[in-house]
Amino acid sequence: MIKMQQVSKIYPNGVTALREVNLTINQGEFVYIVGPSGAGKSTFMKMMYREEKPTSGSFLFKGLEVGKLKNRQIPELRRQIGVIFQDFKLLTSLTVYENVAFALEVVGEDKEQIRKKVMEVLDLVKLKHKARNYPNELSGGEQQRISIARAIVNRPSLVIADEPTGNLDPDTAWEIMEVFEEIHRRGTTVVMATHNRDIVNKMRHRVLAIEGGKIVRDEEKGMYGYEI
């Protein structure tokens, strides 16, 4: 699904965030990206949904050279990818239902389909009963579940999460991880950057460790590996 060859990223200010990364991620995998702060994890993820372009190298997503996509082709790419952030990025003036529906409305889905898909996905994240609430009436964990719902409502084949549990207490973090496990079980590829040692060590999946922009470790069922 994802194939990177000699991918480097140098920001305009001269910072080299990724160095000659080679990597393959298959459909249906669950991959943790770990590494110290400033290692290049977010940069790596931004390249997948084409928020950033690689400076050099080849980055294929489903056979498409992502770095060479024209601006007007980017929406097509992003409809196949769901993105989740540490800070949820919900719209405070919209209800839970509207926040999730928003993602379908703006890609031109019709009303009937929107209703059906939104209710389905709210059911998956177990927040059907909060559909009419506003985000500021929800806990952090609930807000993150809404943002996950929004990311997957369009049934993307790849879900990218950048420190999705970064703002949450350990118990809530585990609840969120259950949701990701469920998404993964349904066949969706998940790539998650995280600093959460417990989760990586207990919910075992492939681990990619990045340091100074280089992949220093790539293990199936790996461990977090950094000592405090």
Added chain:
Amino acid sequence: MKFNGFRHLREGAKGLVRNGWMTFASISAVTVTLLLVGIFAMVMFNVNKISENVEKDVEIQVFVDREADQAKIDAVGKQLEQMPGVASVEYSSKEQELDRFKEQLGEGSEAYQSVEKDNPLHDRYVVKATSPDETETIAKSVEKMENIDSVEYGEDYVEKMFNFLDGVRVGGIILIVGLTFMAMFLISNTIKVTIFSRRREIEIMRLVGAKNGFIRAPFFIEGLLMGIFGALIPIAVVIFGYEATYGVLQPQLMSVNASIFSLIKPSELSAQIALILLGLGAFIGVWGSTTSLGRFLKI
């Protein structure tokens, strides 16, 4: 793919309301600009009409020297009738001229008293050429005849008027261009504020794969609406204002020279000017919002 027009319209209208005062300022700027454009356009349309009238005009006013006696005056008339290209000659004595003039002044006025004492007017011949092409040639040769005080024909009037209007035109164009830019600037600024206040929404739209056009449409419509709303008052003012002006001015101008100073009928201009102002308003609005979108809504 479904039709999103209503959504864009709703979102665009929301932007208008949300920006309250800025929207008001933008619409006002468009209103002032278009008012001037409208008035200016009406003047220019009529100037063009008048120049056309001049081109079609066959009438030449010949004023005889005040010193000439009746024999000389009659001789001038004979000469005029025999000139090539002349279709008809009409005579009006200075007494007849005075009567007409007094009628216009109204009895009892000071001017009336003074012309009553001492008639300042000339005997006058109205010469009609067989075709407009002949008008100028005839006028030029009449000027060289003896016992002639002066000759007037269409181009004469119009030259005087044009000298005055040239100044108006240059000043008007500069003012309008300046105001147009100000209106565009205000609109683009309002749109910038909308973009800024919705940056979160825009970020998410991009993230979930909304098309560029879809993201832009509401802003585009917001600008368009401001331009169109800004055109409404000018359209009304210019149309009704012109009707009123026409009613007052036309009879007076007709008495000076009916064949040249006939203005365009309001009914012939209303639809045209409404379309021009609406189109220009829409253009200003769209242009203003497009510049803002180009700068602040890059992908």
